[in-house]
Amino acid sequence: GENVEQHPSTLSVQEGDSAVIKCTYSDSASNYFPWYKQELGKRPQLIIDIRSNVGEKKDQRIAVTLNKTAKHFSLHITETQPEDSAVYFCAAKNFGNEKLTFGTGTRLTIIP
Amino acid sequence: GAVVSQHPSWVICKSGTSVKIECRSLDFQATTMFWYRQFPKQSLMLMATSNEGSKATYEQGVEKDKFLINHASLTLSTLTVTSAHPEDSSFYICSARDRPVETQYFGPGTRLLVL
Numbered sequence: 659g660e661n662v663e664q665h666p667s668t669l670s671v672q673e674g675d676s677a678v679i680k681c682t683y684s685d686s687a688s689n690y691f692p693w694y695k696q697e698l699g700k701r702p703q704l705i706i707d708i709r710s711n712v713g714e715k716k717d718q719r720i721a722v723t724l725n726k727t728a729k730h731f732s733l734h735i736t737e738t739q740p741e742d743s744a745v746y747f748c749a750a751k752n753f754g755n756e757k758l759t760f761g762t763g764t765r766l767t768i769i770p
Numbered sequence: 771g772a773v774v775s776q777h778p779s780w781v782i783c784k785s786g787t788s789v790k791i792e793c794r795s796l797d798f799q800a801t802t803m804f805w806y807r808q809f810p811k812q813s814l815m816l817m818a819t820s821n822e823g824s825k826a827t828y829e830q831g832v833e834k835d836k837f838l839i840n841h842a843s844l845t846l847s848t849l850t851v852t853s854a855h856p857e858d859s860s861f862y863i864c865s866a867r868d869r870p871v872e873t874q875y876f877g878p879g880t881r882l883l884v885l
Contacts, residue, residue, distance in 0.1 A: 690872045701863065701876040747813060756802055758874060762813045
């Protein structure tokens with residue numbers, strides 16, 4: 659089955675700087691890659707997703723890049739703000755499977 | 771946007787009792803619902819996948835007789851933790867999607883504490 663690795667597990671960034679979180683996946687048939695943000699005690703919220711026919715997608719300060727050959731994808735947050743502090747999870751899914759496989763999460767702390 | 775509700779948000783029960791958690795999609799039809807369990811500072815662990823009108827598919831290691839899942843309608847799925855024990859204490863989160871859309875939308879979670 660699919661295996662998703664996520665790094666780093668914790669990340670501290672000065673406010674205004676950029677943050678990058680990386681994930682690798684094992685199943686070359688995976689074609690859908692969402693990123694979720696989870697604040698303490700709350701539900702995971704989808705912040706951006708990408709499909710395998712696209713190499714990059716951007717939404718304001720958030721971008722995701724996908725390298726299908728290397729089987730890795732990354733989340734980029736620019737001009738970080740204190741409200742970006744949360745746990746971020748990457749996930750992968752292939753077309754023939756119902757379920758998402760999640761990474762282990764990255765705790766992002768923005769230092770004011 | 772797609773909204774998923776979950777009830778109750780908190781439950782405290784005695785060991786040996788059963789607890790039912792409801793997951794509802796409020797503004798879309800959820801052809802597929804998922805139940806996850808999350809321990810503190812850990813990732814989301816999928817327990818089971820349920821399609822409306824079908825039996826749930828459980829992940830390896832999840833006892834189907836202990837965690838009963840019913841997906842009787844396109845807007846409601848329930849998880850019943852039978853004969854709960856302290857080790858069942860956790861944060862239970864559901865999610866829902868409307869095929870063929872890939873996106874899963876999560877409920878707010880239910881925190882279960884078994885004494």
